[in-house]
Amino acid sequence: xxxxxxxxxxxxxxxxxxxLEVARDVSITLPRGARHALIGPNGAGxxxxxxxxxxxxxxxxxxxxxEGQDITRLNRAARVKAGLARTFQINQLFPALTPIEAITLxxxxxxxxxxxxxxxxxxxxxxxxxxxxxxxxxxxxxVATRPTRxxxxxxxxxxxxxxxxxxxxxxxxxxxxxxxVPKGESAELFSVIAAxxxxxxxxxxxxxxxxxxxxxxxxxxxxxxxVLLEAEPDVIRTDQRVRDVYLGQxxxx
Amino acid sequence: xxxxxxxQATIAGTQAWIRRQGRWSPYEIAFxxxxxxxxxxxxxxxxxxxxxxxxxxxxxxxxLILGYAGIITLGHAMFFGLGAYAAGLLTKxxxxxxxxxxxxxxxxxxxxxxxxxxxxxxxxxxxxLMITLGLGLLTLELANxxxxxTGGTDGLQxxxxxxxxxxxxxDLWGYTAYSYTxxxxxxxxxxxxxxxxxxxxxxxxxxxxxLNRMPAIGAPYQRRLQVxxxxxxxxxxxxxxxxxxxxxxxxxxxLSFQRSADVVVMLILGGTGRLYGGxxxxxxxxxxxxxxxxxxxxxxxxxxxxxxxxxVLVMPKGILGFLAQLWERIRR
Numbered sequence: 099x100x101x102x103x104x105x106x107x108x109x110x111x112x113x114x115x116x117x118l119e120v121a122r123d124v125s126i127t128l129p130r131g132a133r134h135a136l137i138g139p140n141g142a143g144x145x146x147x148x149x150x151x152x153x154x155x156x157x158x159x160x161x162x163x164x165e166g167q168d169i170t171r172l173n174r175a176a177r178v179k180a181g182l183a184r185t186f187q188i189n190q191l192f193p194a195l196t197p198i199e200a201i202t203l204x205x206x207x208x209x210x211x212x213x214x215x216x217x218x219x220x221x222x223x224x225x226x227x228x229x230x231x232x233x234x235x236x237x238x239x240x241v242a243t244r245p246t247r248x249x250x251x252x253x254x255x256x257x258x259x260x261x262x263x264x265x266x267x268x269x270x271x272x273x274x275x276x277x278x279v280p281k282g283e284s285a286e287l288f289s290v291i292a293a294x295x296x297x298x299x300x301x302x303x304x305x306x307x308x309x310x311x312x313x314x315x316x317x318x319x320x321x322x323x324x325v326l327l328e329a330e331p332d333v334i335r336t337d338q339r340v341r342d343v344y345l346g347q348x349x350x351x
Numbered sequence: 352x353x354x355x356x357x358x359q360a361t362i363a364g365t366q367a368w369i370r371r372q373g374r375w376s377p378y379e380i381a382f383x384x385x386x387x388x389x390x391x392x393x394x395x396x397x398x399x400x401x402x403x404x405x406x407x408x409x410x411x412x413x414x415l416i417l418g419y420a421g422i423i424t425l426g427h428a429m430f431f432g433l434g435a436y437a438a439g440l441l442t443k444x445x446x447x448x449x450x451x452x453x454x455x456x457x458x459x460x461x462x463x464x465x466x467x468x469x470x471x472x473x474x475x476x477x478x479x480l481m482i483t484l485g486l487g488l489l490t491l492e493l494a495n496x497x498x499x500x501t502g503g504t505d506g507l508q509x510x511x512x513x514x515x516x517x518x519x520x521x522d523l524w525g526y527t528a529y530s531y532t533x534x535x536x537x538x539x540x541x542x543x544x545x546x547x548x549x550x551x552x553x554x555x556x557x558x559x560x561x562l563n564r565m566p567a568i569g570a571p572y573q574r575r576l577q578v579x580x581x582x583x584x585x586x587x588x589x590x591x592x593x594x595x596x597x598x599x600x601x602x603x604x605x606l607s608f609q610r611s612a613d614v615v616v617m618l619i620l621g622g623t624g625r626l627y628g629g630x631x632x633x634x635x636x637x638x639x640x641x642x643x644x645x646x647x648x649x650x651x652x653x654x655x656x657x658x659x660x661x662x663v664l665v666m667p668k669g670i671l672g673f674l675a676q677l678w679e680r681i682r683r
Contacts, residue, residue: 152567178569190567192560195553198365203557204568206550212570213578215551220370222550230362240360243368265569 104165105130105299106182106269111150111160113323120146121157122324128269131296135314136303139343143323144303145187148271152184153177164269179208183267185258187274187303193247197238197257200246201229204264232260236290252283256290263294270294272302276309288313311335319343373548382627386533390526397525403637404532405593408539410617410629412586415543417615418624419552420579421559422471425480425611426487427587432606434460434588436494438595439507447513449596453535456592457585464584468577484608491606507601521597528597535593536630539586543626546582555579559624616655620662622669631671 106128113121120143128134136144149155151162153174161170169177192200205225206212220226233239236256241249246257255275262270275291276284284306292313294300301318304310310317310331317334319326321343327334334340389400409431416422437456446452467486474482494501501507514520519527546552558565558572565572595601604610613636614629621632639658643651666673 174566175569175571178567184567186564186567190561190564192557192564194560195556198369199553200557202369203550203553203570207554207568207570212550212554213575215546215549215578215582217550218373218545218548219550219553220366220373220548223366225550226366226369227362230365239365242360242365261564261568 103129104163105132106151106165106301107163108147108151109161109163111147111162112158113146113150113155114158119143119323121150121160122322124150124160124320124323124325126318126325126328128299128301130299132299132301133292133313133315134299134301135310135317136301136320137305137307137310137317138320138326141322142320144320145273146323147320148184148273148303151271152182178265178267181266181268182271183262183265183269184271185262185273185275187277189254189258191246191254191257191261194245196243196245197233197249197260198226198229198242200257201232201260201264202226204261205229205232208265229264232263235263235293236260252279252287255279255287259290267298269299269301272300274303274305276304276306281306284309285312373544379627382630383537389529394524397529399637399641401525401528401532401597402594403633404529404536405590405597406614406617406637407630407633408532408536408593409587409590410614410621410633411536411539411543411626412583412590413614413618414623414626414629415546415579415586416583417618418628419547419559420555420576421562422576422580423476423479424483425608425615426483426485426490427583427614428606428608428610429483429487429490430460430464430584430587431591431594431610431614432490432494433463434591435595435601435605436501436507436591437588438592439510439601440500442510442512443507447511449512449515449531452512452596453589453592457589460588460591461581461585464588465577465581467584468580471580472573472576484611487606487608487611491603491608494606495603501601501603504603506603507595510595510599510601512596512599521599525597532593532597535589539589540626540630542582542586546579547626551575551578616659619669620659622666622671622673625669625671625675628669628671632669635670 104127108124108126111121111124124147138144146155150157153172161168163169164180164182167180169180172180202225203212205228206222209225211222211225230239233242236259238253238256238260241253246254249257259275272291276287279287288309291300291302314331316328317331318328319334319340326339326343327337389396413424413427417424434456437459438452441452441455470482495503515527515531521527554570554575558575562572591605594605617632617636618629620635621628621630639655640651643654662670
């Protein structure tokens, strides 16, 4: 297993809803320490691919491998335990919990201590310390004890990432982490992502091309459920097919 | 609740904030002093007071699943009733010791709850209501049909419970009954408190707040729900057993749909997810029933209906939730 050089690999993933093919033989490989972007026009199947990889959608055929381990048949929680975490395009937070509670929850779930009903939460000092560390990394300590629902939207987006980080992922899939965040703040949000340690391999979906070119080492272009091209940013920038896809979309819609 | 003015932006401050969440508030202490009032001022109402304590324990058991884990139910009388019958039948076998009787009944009902939980955690919303309702009705009819065991509509007669600790026998005025039920309610609250303020309790709140996120942080949420459902069933069973032990009989209506509905009404009146909501709700509901039934025994539900509608419309978080909001506003 440890001899594998990739972190995540999909092999011929297929999924169709009636006549709509959301994944056509998608085979992608994420090397260790990757900073890959997944781009494509609306409806290309980017979020569906994340759902297939994380187990929210069962594929019709194909496999998902995490560091050599076939995780295609594992349920969502088991994949997280195996080291595969994700964030959501639309916030999936715990509105009444405070950030310190939410992250501590995720930490205790990872440690396997979240089922202990006989010990007070305050006695899980190490988990709380770790949660605090994550909040510090995301610059959220100032709001650690405010209910999530009163946080600024940008802070909520950071918390969304924090919950995923608390699972100590090997692979992190970020579904439009900056969605809805004002342009000025989105670069700041991405600098947090860029500062993640190298042992976390990252695949992110993003529409803002300037952010993609700035933060991605490699780019995968998805069109109509299939991989059109995977290359370095410089190649993508000048590729005629990619231009056609995006210009075409601009013309029609 | 969080104090917005305090600065918790240090790790020590945050640790302290988390400790504070689980600490006894002055209101709680005041409440547990106030429960002794009936002994001195309303000695003729001690029987009612012990009925309230039993209803409060039952409501507390429902709050654990409804208020904290978001499991709605219209059939929890199933567990209350099973506990009541278990305690009654136990004395018929010749074992009348009350404390072990409570534990045995509670353990038996928890076991039933565990079996049922496999179905419960697989359904949500309307289906969950129908499943719990169906199971409740099923149990009622089963008890009715098995009259050789339960006494059917005549009820289970001849329940004889030994004195508590071999000393305190049940008196006509209900001193022993109220002391006993109050002590059990207190222990129930201590257990519920510990659960709610544990990592497990936090996990339950996570499930209630966003079920969809839980698998994405690697949480086996169905197992969590099964555990709390089992605990809740056991607690409801203990409440039912208490009723048997303090009244020395079991009527078929311990399993009735009415009882399942009443306990939810109590909880909604008081406020869900606050531990004391069910207790306050039980006090209001039972006292109102006692007083209103004195005025007109037939139509007292009319007033409960009005009260319920007013509370739901004006105080959507229940009476305790309303008071907490009011207090926040005054403090600012």
